[in-house]
Amino acid sequence: MKVKNKKNIFRSDCPISSALDLFGDKWSLLIIRDLVYFGDRTFKDFSNADEKISSARLSDRLCKLDKLELLTKSNHPTNKKVYIYRLTSKGMDLFPVIAEYVKWSNKYLNDHIAEPAKQFATMLEDDREGTLDKFMKK
Amino acid sequence: MKVKNKKNIFRSDCPISSALDLFGDKWSLLIIRDLVYFGDRTFKDFSNADEKISSARLSDRLCKLDKLELLTKSNHPTNKKVYIYRLTSKGMDLFPVIAEYVKWSNKYLNDHIAEPAKQFATMLEDDREGTLDKFMKK
DNA sequence: CTGTATCCTTAGGGATACTG
DNA sequence: CAGTATCCCTAAGGATACAG
Secondary structure, eight states, X not given: OOOOSSSOOOXXXXXXXXXXXXXXXXXXXXXXXXXXXHSSBOHHHHHTXXXXXXXXXXXXXXXXXXXXXXXXXXXXXXXXXXXXXXXXXXXXXXXXXXXXXHHHHHHHSTTTSOXXXXXXXXXXXXXXXXXXXXXXXX | OOOOSSSXXXXXXXXXXXHHHHHOSSSHHHHHHHHHHHSXXXXXXXXXXXXXXXHHHHHHHHHHHHHTTSEEEEEOSSOTTOEEEEEOHHHHTTHHHHXXXXXHHHHHSTTTSOHHHHHHHHHHXXXXXXXXXXXXXX
């Protein structure tokens, strides 16, 4: 059954298409990635990522992910001009999705993927549950 | 290090962004989903999915996924006008990605997701490895 | 530094008609 | 039935300037 009453962003009631409708754009998952990899981040931190997102795009994605409650925004303890973005548990629960992307890419895009990422993938492969737990705790 | 020599579709050498660059569009993963859920599919089968992809879009996505070797296209045994699309092992290896999306959505989009999908997610949750294996074999 | 606002370009995608 | 070819529109995204 297709869901299309009122302004519905969902194409259907399929969990996969619904997830994609929420954060299946070109940037959202990469922002989540940074928070998963590195923990708390500032606007500038995100801007410095290799993919070079534009400030306008970064701005509205952070806003969107905040609304989706995948991350929170709070003040820097000392510098009033800097904000800290942090994953919520809801956002953290996207870690397995990220991890599976990494593992797939490591297997099939190996000649393209950078060495540190490969090591990360191998780490995940070696001891899935254990590594995942350790990673999530830090 | 950013990869941008010649015509490179990859924004960086990050495994996640690279995977997204390959099949992070609005439709590719849903085509994979159908193949994972239901096995071999025809053009018409895909067209009948709830999300109602247009024929033009379906056509070029199937072509793209074929080039990426995520699926194969072969003739129907009896009907010469019908083609059969089948997952390759490379495509099958995207099952875990799909499964993690399903599990996340089941947890956080529960009031929106249809009952059969919830059951599928619960099934995955209950016995991850076992169910996965069983599922992949059929 | 952290955003917005603006402008503009492009890619993605829907609708339709059509061919083999 | 399985596509392909248009046409057109919109959303997504890049560049830039600028404001708090």
